[in-house]
Amino acid sequence: xxxxxxxxxxxxxxxxxxxxxxxxxxxxxxxxxxxxxxxxxxxxxxxxxxxxxxxxxxxxxxxxxxxxxxxxxxxxxxxxxxxxxxxxxxxxxxxxxxxxxxxxxxxxxxxxxxxxxxxxxxxxxxxxxxxxxxxxxxxxxxxxxxxxxxxxxxxxxxxxxxxxxxxxxxxxxxxxxxxxxxxxxxxxxxxxxxxxxxxxxxxxxxxxxxxxxxxxxxxxxxxxxxxxxxxxxxxxxxxxxxxxxxxxxxxxxxxxxxxxxxxxxxxxxxxxxxxxxxxxxxxxxxxxxxx
Amino acid sequence: xxxxxxxxxxxxxxxxxxxxxxxxxxxxxxxxxxxxxxxxxxxxxxxxxxxxxxxxxxxxxxxxxxxxxxxxxxxxxxxxxxxxxxxxxxxxxxxxxxxxxxxxxxxxxxxxxxxxxxxxxxxxxxxxxxxxxxxxxxxxxxxxxxxxxxxxxxxxxxxxxxxxxxxxxxxxxxxxxxxxxxxxxxxxxxxxxxxxxxxxxxxxxxxxxxxxxxxxxxxxxxxxxxxxxxxxxxxxxxxxxxxxxxxxxxxxxxxxxxxxxxxxxxxxxxxxxxxxxxxxxxxxxxxxxxxxxxxxxxxxxxxxxxxxxxxxxxxxxxxxxxxxxxxxxxxxxxxxxxxxxxxxxxxxxxxxxxxxxxxxxxxxxxxxxxxxxxxxxxxxxxxxxxxxxxxxxxxx
Numbered sequence: 020x021x022x023x024x025x026x027x028x029x030x031x032x033x034x035x036x037x038x039x040x041x042x043x044x045x046x047x048x049x050x051x052x053x054x055x056x057x058x059x060x061x062x063x064x065x066x067x068x069x070x071x072x073x074x075x076x077x078x079x080x081x082x083x084x085x086x087x088x089x090x091x092x093x094x095x096x097x098x099x100x101x102x103x104x105x106x107x108x109x110x111x112x113x114x115x116x117x118x119x120x121x122x123x124x125x126x127x128x129x130x131x132x133x134x135x136x137x138x139x140x141x142x143x144x145x146x147x148x149x150x151x152x153x154x155x156x157x158x159x160x161x162x163x164x165x166x167x168x169x170x171x172x173x174x175x176x177x178x179x180x181x182x183x184x185x186x187x188x189x190x191x192x193x194x195x196x197x198x199x200x201x202x203x204x205x206x207x208x209x210x211x212x213x214x215x216x217x218x219x220x221x222x223x224x225x226x227x228x229x230x231x232x233x234x235x236x237x238x239x240x241x242x243x244x245x246x247x248x249x250x251x252x253x254x255x256x257x258x259x260x261x262x263x264x265x266x267x268x269x270x271x272x273x274x275x276x277x278x279x280x281x282x283x284x285x286x287x288x289x290x291x292x293x294x295x296x297x298x299x300x301x302x303x304x305x306x307x308x309x310x
Numbered sequence: 311x312x313x314x315x316x317x318x319x320x321x322x323x324x325x326x327x328x329x330x331x332x333x334x335x336x337x338x339x340x341x342x343x344x345x346x347x348x349x350x351x352x353x354x355x356x357x358x359x360x361x362x363x364x365x366x367x368x369x370x371x372x373x374x375x376x377x378x379x380x381x382x383x384x385x386x387x388x389x390x391x392x393x394x395x396x397x398x399x400x401x402x403x404x405x406x407x408x409x410x411x412x413x414x415x416x417x418x419x420x421x422x423x424x425x426x427x428x429x430x431x432x433x434x435x436x437x438x439x440x441x442x443x444x445x446x447x448x449x450x451x452x453x454x455x456x457x458x459x460x461x462x463x464x465x466x467x468x469x470x471x472x473x474x475x476x477x478x479x480x481x482x483x484x485x486x487x488x489x490x491x492x493x494x495x496x497x498x499x500x501x502x503x504x505x506x507x508x509x510x511x512x513x514x515x516x517x518x519x520x521x522x523x524x525x526x527x528x529x530x531x532x533x534x535x536x537x538x539x540x541x542x543x544x545x546x547x548x549x550x551x552x553x554x555x556x557x558x559x560x561x562x563x564x565x566x567x568x569x570x571x572x573x574x575x576x577x578x579x580x581x582x583x584x585x586x587x588x589x590x591x592x593x594x595x596x597x598x599x600x601x602x603x604x605x606x607x608x609x610x611x612x613x614x615x616x617x618x619x620x621x622x623x624x625x626x627x628x629x630x631x632x633x634x635x636x637x638x639x640x641x642x643x644x645x646x647x648x649x650x651x652x653x654x655x656x657x658x659x660x661x662x663x664x665x666x667x668x669x670x671x672x673x674x675x676x677x678x679x680x681x682x683x684x685x686x687x688x689x690x691x692x693x694x695x696x697x698x699x700x701x702x703x704x705x706x
């Protein structure tokens with residue numbers, strides 16, 4: 020057991036032959052991820068990084084048995100790539116691409132809601148199960164095997180958290196970077212739920228940031244479940260100014276849960292171990308695990 | 311991306327949304343000419359002079375005034391043009407007014423009382439779809455309405471697969487208490503507004519107020535339009551409406567070097583790779599007794615050029631007493647970043663405030679060694695806690 024990806028995952032890379040796709044695919048292969056090929060329309064039949072290139076995701080599923088896809092396709096075509104993967108029967112889609120128009124993602128998310136698939140991202144660092152599979156762009160060596168799950172909206176802050184957890188004498192079961200876009204495939208709550216159901220995870224680090232209701236929703240869900248596993252939480256942006264980037268009327272939908280302070284308060288009330296300083300994530304996790 | 315009211319109204323009008331008509335002007339002479347033209351086109355004899363800046367609360371700040379004659383158009387435009395308009399959204403220094411919109415008077419007397427409403431369309435992140443919000447409390451800040459009388463806010467969520475349906479527009483119009491001609495006009499108004507929102511890839515429309523005139527016409531008196539930056543590549547015409555003079559000059563400069571920078575007013579500058587870690591670094595600064603002077607994400611490629619550009623921008627803020635560079639090396643190697651810091655430092659010449667460089671991840675030790683050997687007045691740290699301590703010392 021592990022979360023989302025493991026050594027048996029058969030991974031394909033959409034946008035395989037592009038510069039981003041090529042670089043990160045070779046890093047993933049080096050890590051030991053079972054990359055079974057890639058998709059670049061029009062280049063089917065070629066070989067790239069010693070792996071077969073397919074014209075369509077459907078071909079990759081049929082001929083190479085792919086069940087996980089990672090997407091490096093440029094923003095204008097990324098929503099299409101997500102829908103193609105879902106239509107072809109891929110079970111886990113990891114969309115790395117940053118800058119996809121919101122309208123495109125809204126439609127893609129609706130489209131895949133009718134399929135049996137989990138979308139992680141977009142605008143995320145991906146998913147890693149240490150020692151088994153890295154389906155993302157994170158530095159693999161930071162994530163040492165262990166029993167702590169990480170859920171985070173951010174890239175480098177995820178690496179920071181993993182590094183601290185490892186230095187505190189623990190390790191990582193899996194880490195999920197859910198992405199920083201307004202519309203993402205998997206919410207904080209859903210990602211936390213994966214770890215709550217994973218027998219190889221004993222504790223969870225949950226990292227959020229200002230905007231939206233995801234962390235508050237997750238915290239309330241955790242409380243409703245009776246806090247089955249300890250969760251250490253951090254919200255980035257306690258010093259972020261109001262109104263920058265976030266629309267005027269946008270703050271209203273977020274209601275009272277939108278600021279870092281409000282989210283941290285809710286997380287505290289729900290029994291999470293909230294850290295004020297991002298430097299304390301590892302230490303507090305270690306303390307909590309010792310009981 | 312934000313655009314001006316007059317630009318927003320042009321876009322709305324092109325989708326059949328009725329607007330308060332107006333002509334934009336950059337001088338009092340042009341304002342007079344605009345008023346005369348407006349008089350010919352609409353018959354209006356009173357004129358509303360509206361400062362065009364990217365901020366709300368213009369009326370309270372003295373940026374919106376009524377002129378009851380052409381002479382008054384001239385004197386009022388002269389007053390408003392060039393003023394530093396201060397509103398609750400501009401900050402204490404205010405914003406310089408370069409343009410005014412000369413608009414027709416739409417509050418003329420007639421068969422019924424004019425009535426103001428509030429209408430907006432925006433993304434509901436949690437539901438993953440757009441939502442129409444409406445209220446009978448036109449002209450009021452929606453935040454205030456939400457706080458004091460939340461029951462007065464009407465919300466209608468739009469299914470992305472089928473778009474806005476007729477029954478939804480009718481529901482909103484009925485909930486606003488409209489009937490007869492005003493009701494029909496409002497349904498049409500909502501429909502065309504949503505069409506414009508979708509077609510322009512907008513992330514927010516706020517029409518406050520929407521006015522029902524004394525002869526039952528529904529029109530947009532103000533319009534705040536925000537376009538999804540990620541979709542601008544397919545709206546070249548809208549992208550051209552960007553007004554750089556409305557943006558912070560340092561933020562514009564940073565953008566040219568591909569740096570994601572937001573100016574704040576603290577005393578410790580920071581330079582970080584990744585947006586989440588950048589926000590977390592700001593929080594660390596605060597917890598160390600300082601205030602962050604900026605948000606700065608150098609992205610995935612922290613090299614000598616980006617670090618130098620970052621230094622130059624941060625150093626333009628006279629309040630900055632220290633700089634914290636926080637890089638978690640993944641694909642980016644820390645030794646390279648360290649070389650970049652040393653090189654940038656030398657290129658700039660003298661930097662007479664303390665610099666703390668925290669490098670962690672790939673080749674962190676090598677990076678720290680490079681900083682140490684450089685002989686520069688740069689303190690290095692590996693663990694985030696140490697970095698926080700160094701900031702504390704620098705401020706002491």
